[in-house]
Amino acid sequence: MAVYKLTYFNFPAxxxxxxxxxxxxxxxxxDFRFEREQWPSIKPTMPFGKVPVLEIDGKALNxxxxxxxxxxxxxxxxxxxEWESLLIDIAVDNVNDLREALALSxxxxxxxxxxxxxxxxxxxxxxxxxNKFENTVGENNGYFVNGKLSLADIHFVALLDFLxxxxxxxxxxxxxxxxxHKKKILDIPQIKSYMAKRxxxxxx
Amino acid sequence: MAVYKLTYFNFPAxxxxxxxxxxxxxxxxxDFRFEREQWPSIKPTMPFGKVPVLEIDGKALNxxxxxxxxxxxxxxxxxxxEWESLLIDIAVDNVNDLREALALSxxxxxxxxxxxxxxxxxxxxxxxxxNKFENTVGENNGYFVNGKLSLADIHFVALLDFLxxxxxxxxxxxxxxxxxHKKKILDIPQIKSYMAKRxxxxxx
Numbered sequence: 198m199a200v201y202k203l204t205y206f207n208f209p210a211x212x213x214x215x216x217x218x219x220x221x222x223x224x225x226x227x228d229f230r231f232e233r234e235q236w237p238s239i240k241p242t243m244p245f246g247k248v249p250v251l252e253i254d255g256k257a258l259n260x261x262x263x264x265x266x267x268x269x270x271x272x273x274x275x276x277x278x279e280w281e282s283l284l285i286d287i288a289v290d291n292v293n294d295l296r297e298a299l300a301l302s303x304x305x306x307x308x309x310x311x312x313x314x315x316x317x318x319x320x321x322x323x324x325x326x327x328n329k330f331e332n333t334v335g336e337n338n339g340y341f342v343n344g345k346l347s348l349a350d351i352h353f354v355a356l357l358d359f360l361x362x363x364x365x366x367x368x369x370x371x372x373x374x375x376x377x378h379k380k381k382i383l384d385i386p387q388i389k390s391y392m393a394k395r396x397x398x399x400x401x
Numbered sequence: 402m403a404v405y406k407l408t409y410f411n412f413p414a415x416x417x418x419x420x421x422x423x424x425x426x427x428x429x430x431x432d433f434r435f436e437r438e439q440w441p442s443i444k445p446t447m448p449f450g451k452v453p454v455l456e457i458d459g460k461a462l463n464x465x466x467x468x469x470x471x472x473x474x475x476x477x478x479x480x481x482x483e484w485e486s487l488l489i490d491i492a493v494d495n496v497n498d499l500r501e502a503l504a505l506s507x508x509x510x511x512x513x514x515x516x517x518x519x520x521x522x523x524x525x526x527x528x529x530x531x532n533k534f535e536n537t538v539g540e541n542n543g544y545f546v547n548g549k550l551s552l553a554d555i556h557f558v559a560l561l562d563f564l565x566x567x568x569x570x571x572x573x574x575x576x577x578x579x580x581x582h583k584k585k586i587l588d589i590p591q592i593k594s595y596m597a598k599r600x601x602x603x604x605x
Contacts, residue, residue: 245495245529260491260494262494263487263494264487266486266487266490270483271483282470283471287462287468290464291463291464306514307514310510310511
């Protein structure tokens with residue numbers, strides 16, 4: 198059996214879709230979580246100096262979305278044909294675009310431009326993306342693509358708390374379809390079991 | 402036969418991998434290129450207000466990398482098994498990470514932080530990524546993954562001029578393996594034919 202080791206900070210963020218998928222697949226993995234002060238010594242050992250990194254039998258893999266897609270294929274969550282896979286990949290990357298927009302404001306060191314970006318986020322970007330997601334899931338029988346569980350659903354829900362943290366608002370507040378969607382994903386037995394044993398963390 | 406229409410600005414950038422792949426596949430497509438002054442009227446008609454968008458039989462698809470992956474499957478360039486597909490996806494997203502780092506400096510409206518980011522790019526980010534790419538292609542018989550043509554090669558070469566434009570340096574100067582790689586991709590007959598008839602453009 199292959200040996201899996203996931204290296205990331207002790208918080209959900211970019212690693213969480215991978216943790217959800219490994220849990221969904223019931224793959225035993227070393228969930229190696231380091232503290233911020235360890236990062237300078239770990240960074241030079243990682244491909245391209247970034248995490249998360251998943252090692253499979255000692256082979257270090259970077260790029261969280263590529264890893265999630267790979268795992269989702271093993272889980273039968275990557276689409277049943279090329280067209281469905283395309284729709285799933287688009288949904289995943291739309292979530293990533295929202296994440297990038299949120300991060301560009303949240304991590305902007307310049308207070309003036311940060312505030313300006315935040316106004317655009319609250320008034321334009323967040324309503325645009327979240328309303329579209331709400332409609333999409335509503336039109337697709339409670340899932341992002343074609344009325345069935347896929348990587349897109351896992352990716353969105355695994356990242357959601359991080360996205361709301363970056364946005365400084367609960368992104369699904371007032372959006373009942375996405376609230377029900379989140380609950381449904383978190384009620385998947387393997388994910389529920391992972392969440393129950395997930396280590397405590399604080400994001401600062 | 403399906404009808405393809407690609408909508409983007411009249412320059413290569415994010416649309417170019419899609420144009421390369423459609424050309425490689427010898428798919429006839431409408432290469433709809435608009436000028437900057439048309440963008441405000443086109444933007445509201447695009448999913449999530451962004452381009453490139455590829456319409457296939459009237460179905461509008463956003464997310465350039467997802468589209469490229471879909472087309473690369475049709476071209477047999479997306480990997481021959483799940484592991485190879487993973488390595489290709491990682492290589493593509495590493496190129497995208499470089500693109501994002503370059504764009505964050507190039508499009509920073511604050512001259513002070515822009516200059517600071519540019520110093521990091523020139524001294525750290527560009528050597529890190531380009532040296533790794535040079536080594537990777539050297540170790541893989543002239544391609545990014547497993548010694549054969551894949552989406553990763555098309556993606557990199559199609560974006561390369563844009564990346565060098567953002568970086569304000571020729572990224573492959575002094576990197577003979579990547580120079581030979583670029584030449585090899587541009588010498589693929591269908592891509593050579595596309596490049597020969599590509600409309601004139603200017604990036605400002």
